[in-house]
Amino acid sequence: MDISRNKFDSPGENQKIPIYLTRKQVRHLRLRITDSGEFHLSIPWRAPLRLAEGFIEEQRDWITAQQDRYRFRASDKPRYETGDVIPWWGANLRLEVQEKPGRAKSEVLGEVVRLTVPPGSDLEKRQRTLDKLRKNSLETRLAALLPKWAAAFEVEPGPVRIRRMKSRWGSCNPRTRALTFNLELTTRDPKYLEYVIAHELTHYFFPNHGPEFHALLASKLPAERSLRRELNGRGANSAG
Numbered sequence: 001m002d003i004s005r006n007k008f009d010s011p012g013e014n015q016k017i018p019i020y021l022t023r024k025q026v027r028h029l030r031l032r033i034t035d036s037g038e039f040h041l042s043i044p045w046r047a048p049l050r051l052a053e054g055f056i057e058e059q060r061d062w063i064t065a066q067q068d069r070y071r072f073r074a075s076d077k078p079r080y081e082t083g084d085v086i087p088w089w090g091a092n093l094r095l096e097v098q099e100k101p102g103r104a105k106s107e108v109l110g111e112v113v114r115l116t117v118p119p120g121s122d123l124e125k126r127q128r129t130l131d132k133l134r135k136n137s138l139e140t141r142l143a144a145l146l147p148k149w150a151a152a153f154e155v156e157p158g159p160v161r162i163r164r165m166k167s168r169w170g171s172c173n174p175r176t177r178a179l180t181f182n183l184e185l186t187t188r189d190p191k192y193l194e195y196v197i198a199h200e201l202t203h204y205f206f207p208n209h210g211p212e213f214h215a216l217l218a219s220k221l222p223a224e225r226s227l228r229r230e231l232n233g234r235g236a237n238s239a240g
């Protein structure tokens with residue numbers, strides 16, 4: 001049971017990192033970082049506070065390293081709060097969240113993504129609202145780019161679907177001619193969307209990625225190899 005929860009400032013050089021202190025039935029001081037990135041220090045009931053201060057000072061390098069690791073991890077998982085960075089077609093936009101009764105909506109205004117949600121909306125609601133913005137934007141770009149590439153390949157594209165995919169940027173079903181595009185393409189430069197479109201249309205001719213596949217794709221998009229490497233280099237996704 002906690003009898004006190006004090007907040008300490010760790011002796012960082014440029015910034016203070018708060019450390020939550022809890023007195024507990026423990027033999028030794030124990031410092032840990034929580035899932036939400038907070039530092040918690042447990043100290044024995046009767047230990048003097050300067051023991052905690054000395055301990056924190058000794059752990060300074062560990063604290064800094066954990067904080068960097070946490071920041072890195074946290075940057076992968078957006079919280080959808082004002083100030084978050086929203087990757088948008090290769091640019092980094094700033095998220096502005098407004099809580100207002102009524103329908104949730106989101107829009108891009110210059111360098112800002114404005115998300116308006118009813119008060120108390122959770123992470124999922126925020127994500128769904130932003131996904132709608134991404135989907136609309138991807139649809140708009142596809143409506144402009146797909147006919148251009150279909151003409152280049154002299155094909156008639158089949159039905160188009162957009163969804164979030166874990167391991168692929170796009171896919172093509174040569175039998176039904178259906179094309180699927182990953183919603184995450186909206187985070188990357190539009191040139192990669194063009195690459196994925198051209199890649200998937202090439203599957204209308206060759207279902208696999210053999211030499212003929214690459215020869216045809218490169219004849220329409222000479223930079224295909226470097227685009228593929230760049231697109232796949234930063235994540236596990238492949239063009240499919």
Ligand SMILES: [Zn+2]
Nearest residue numbers: 199209239240
């Ligand atoms: Zn493929």
